[in-house]
Amino acid sequence: MLWIAFGIMLLVAALVVAWPLYREEQRLTGRTALAIVSVLALSAGIYSEIGRPDAQVVVNETNSVDEMVESLARRLVTDTDDVDGWKMLARSYAQLRRYAEASSAYQRVAELENYTDGQTLVDFGEAMMMNDSGALQGQAGDLFENALAIAPGNPKALFYGGIAAVDRGEPLVAADRWETLLATSPPPEIEGILQQRIAEWRGIEASVALSVATPPTDVGLRISVQMDDAARESIGPDATVFVIARDPAQPAPPIAVVRRRAFELPFEVTLNDDNSMIPGRILSNFSNLELIVRASASGQPMAQSGDWFGSQIIDTSTTRSLDIIISRQVP
Numbered sequence: 001m002l003w004i005a006f007g008i009m010l011l012v013a014a015l016v017v018a019w020p021l022y023r024e025e026q027r028l029t030g031r032t033a034l035a036i037v038s039v040l041a042l043s044a045g046i047y048s049e050i051g052r053p054d055a056q057v058v059v060n061e062t063n064s065v066d067e068m069v070e071s072l073a074r075r076l077v078t079d080t081d082d083v084d085g086w087k088m089l090a091r092s093y094a095q096l097r098r099y100a101e102a103s104s105a106y107q108r109v110a111e112l113e114n115y116t117d118g119q120t121l122v123d124f125g126e127a128m129m130m131n132d133s134g135a136l137q138g139q140a141g142d143l144f145e146n147a148l149a150i151a152p153g154n155p156k157a158l159f160y161g162g163i164a165a166v167d168r169g170e171p172l173v174a175a176d177r178w179e180t181l182l183a184t185s186p187p188p189e190i191e192g193i194l195q196q197r198i199a200e201w202r203g204i205e206a207s208v209a210l211s212v213a214t215p216p217t218d219v220g221l222r223i224s225v226q227m228d229d230a231a232r233e234s235i236g237p238d239a240t241v242f243v244i245a246r247d248p249a250q251p252a253p254p255i256a257v258v259r260r261r262a263f264e265l266p267f268e269v270t271l272n273d274d275n276s277m278i279p280g281r282i283l284s285n286f287s288n289l290e291l292i293v294r295a296s297a298s299g300q301p302m303a304q305s306g307d308w309f310g311s312q313i314i315d316t317s318t319t320r321s322l323d324i325i326i327s328r329q330v331p
Helices: 002-013 018-028 030-038 065-078 083-095 099-112 118-131 133-137 139-150 155-167 171-182 188-203 229-234
Strands: 221-227 240-246 256-261 267-271 288-296 308-315 321-326
Touching: 065 083, 083 099, 083 118, 099 118, 118 133, 118 139, 118 155, 133 139, 133 155, 139 155, 155 171, 171 188, 221 240, 221 288, 221 308, 240 267, 256 267, 288 321
Parallel strands: 221 321
Antiparallel strands: 221 267, 240 256, 240 288, 288 308, 308 321
């Protein structure tokens, strides 16, 4: 019962990865979780739940999490083949939001396992994506694909693999993967979200993450978008314009995205909870948002050299509409 209660708490807190992480941890790390519950004050800082970089840390009065992590890192300098130690270090770095170091530690784990463990590949890819949102279209995306080839039923691999497919413009692949995830009988509140997204992906060519902007509603962020002369001369009328909302504290993955075309400028769009990319991670849950409008000649949602953009960070409690001018170029 202790593990069930702990798992429920994780499920409530896991806004980014929700059900897949809960399901995965229950299957893979139940013994570790029980140890955390029984000796919480001593070990919660090290034995963190898989893929939960934003979890709350409980520390011992005399030893901080940072001290424990650094002690472990020093030991692994000489004990370089300790797979379990490297896994613990990687998860701890992720908990502390030290994603670059988490990526390096997971890379070492993958090397020791000869890149044959699907779970490690998913964790490695997630750490990379948290460190660099563009990695989803690069090495992180490749890691998720390899993980699915090794462990096609891995919930987190299915989850992120679906998002990666959406970003590639393959909604039907995303639907297939989330249908497999749906078959694992998630909780009703998660099941409904999965079913909604799958239905949308099956019914339209564009993904829900990159959908045509919804009509203005009473609830949402109204964004008026314009482009300055320099950007207009550089970007052709067929360029794709992405309107992106993300968490300034954790930029990857975005919370919501809509897509328009440059020839429609100037235009107004409304972002609301219906545009959310990830189940349970919705705009109305965030008090601060970074809004980015990016004009992409390549049509890719990730920033590319030569793209033009504009951005603002807002407090959603006081700002419900804003103007953004596309006036800066990505180096």
